[in-house]
Amino acid sequence: MLTLIRNAAVYAPQFLGLRDVLFCEAKVLKIAPVIDLKHADLVTIIEANGRPLIPGxxxxxxxxxxxGGEGGYHTRTPEMQLxxxxxxxxTTLVAALGTDAISRSLNELVVKAKALTYEGLSVxxxxxxxxxxxxxxxxxxxxxLVLLDNVIGVGEIAIADHRGSQLTAPELARVAAQSRVGGMLSGKGGIVFVHVGDGATGIQILHHIAQQSDIPLTxxxxxxxxxxxxxLEQGLEFARQGGVIDFTTSTNTQYLNEGEIAVVDAVHFAISQGINLSQISLSSDGNxxxxxxxxxxxCIGIEMGKVSSLFEALVALINSGLPLEQVLPLVTSNAARVLKLKSKGGISETxxxxxVLLTDNFNIDKVWSKGQLLVDEGNALKWGTFESQ
Incomplete structure (x- = not known):
């Protein structure tokens, strides 16, 4: 079945103006100011009425x-659901293991990613x-990277953190070299996604590798x-030198009280320092x-990250006075570009x-993933296999 979204304010993520968008399953067929169809009875028509249409x-x-698990067996956080x-x-996410690679395995991660992909996402x-x-x-x-279709890089390997392996610069350089070659051979990003803790060394090891080896900072x-x-200031210098940095949207009151910078404040500070926002992405650290x-x-307490914090951060940035067109790449095209997910993070025929079709006050109305309508009027149309409805 063809679907035509009519008269949407399309952000691709750059603003295209009012457009009609025609698609069939996962393929975008045409984007134009007006799309006239002779056999409209064969098309599902969605009237956007000038509301924003953004990439998933x-x-x-x-x-x-x-x-999790840092506080014992009972502190393992649950799996994400559709x-x-x-x-x-x-609609697109990249899965990782963290501290616990004992009770959480890569086998489990890859299979869960395939399950969520089957249910409608791109994982x-x-x-x-x-x-x-x-x-x-x-x-x-x-x-x-070469042999497993949904493996696109290495991560999230830990530096400057007491939970990490305290690896040396030569060790991390070898990891980066292997990931780089794997990315080249497979046409994937081959990125090393780095968890940075609150240790005093910060990201010094990344600069050291770029200066002392053939591995680029990027x-x-x-x-x-x-x-x-x-x-944050170390990260902005990293961005000035051509790297892309990532801010985390999930947080809690104690983290903020202890010095974490809220995403809205971090983005505004980056702008004030002349950083191009194309060098910054946001991630939820969900679950x-x-x-x-x-x-x-x-460990004296534990909470859980939420995938929903990513969209909440986007709305908070808009409410802080920043234009949708300026901040939308932070949660769409920037990560897709770095990770070489070429068909993700934008709205075009490629x-x-x-x-995501938004309401006038930036709530979520409808969500399509690979052409499948998953959410309508803010309610789930499709649920995960074992989710309670």
């Missing part, structure tokens, strides 16, 4: 199999976890860069644990039919 959001870090993403307008994976040596499925980073994609003012540690490094 791209989330470069979600723990789809859950995470509607956790779809109701939040997220990719990083091989590895916080740990070094990097755990892989085939026994080799390069082979994982091979690394560091996240949680709004963790503190000091780390990750948000552990709180005391001065002795003991992109998949991943759309």
């Amino acid at each position: 959001l791209v989330d470069p870090l979600v723990h789809i199999t859950g995470g 509607t956790d993403a779809s109701l939040a307008g997220v 990719f994976c990083y091989t590895g976890s916080y740990e070094y040596p990097v755990k892989t499925l085939t026994g080799d980073i390069t082979q994982d 091979q690394f994609y560091p996240t949680h860069m709004n963790r503190s003012q000091q780390l 990750a644990s948000l552990p709180v540690f005391n001065a002795d490094g003991e 992109h998949d039919a991943d759309f």
Whole structure:
């Protein structure tokens, strides 16, 4: 069945003006000011009435199999479900392991990604976890990228964090080299997605590798860069040198009280420092644990990241006075570009039919993923296989 969205204010993510969008399944057939069809009875017509149509959001870090465990067995967070993403307008996401690569395995991650893809999303994976040596499925980073269709990089390997493996610059450089070659051979991003903790060294190791080896700074994609003012400023310097940094949208009151910079404030600060927003993305860290540690490094509390925080951050940025066209790439095209997800993060005849139709006050009305309507009038039309409706 053909679907025609008529008279939408299309943000692709750049503003195209009022347009009609015609698509069939995952394929966008035509975008034009007016599309006249002779056999309208064969077409599902959606009247947008001038409301914004944006690309489906791209989330470069979600723990789809859950995470956590820093406070013991009972603190393992649950798996993500289909509607956790779809109701939040997220149609493309990249899955990762974190601290726990013992009770959460790469086998489980890849299979869960395929399950969510079957249910309607587009889900990719990083091989590895916080740990070094990097755990892989085939026994080799390069082979994982070349032989496994939904594995697109390495992550989220941890630096500047007491939960990481305290790896050295030569060790991380070898990881990056293997991922780089795997990306080249497979046509994938081959990015090393880096978890940056609150350790004093920050991202110094990434600059050291770029200066002392043939690995460019752009091979690394560091996240949680709004963790503190000091780390934020390091991140902006990383961006000035051509790298792309990622801010985390899931947070809690204690994190903010301890110095984490709210995403809205971090983006405004980046703008004030002359940083091009094409060098910044946002991720939800959905279903990750948000552990709180005391001065002795003991876990004294835990909360969970939410995929929905990505769309909430977009709305907060708009409410802070920034234009939709300026901030939309932060949650769509920027991550897609870095990760080489060429059919994601935009609206064009070369992109998949991943759309979010907004209401006039920036709530979610409808969500299409690969042309399938998952959400209508803000309610789920499709649920995950084992979700309670």
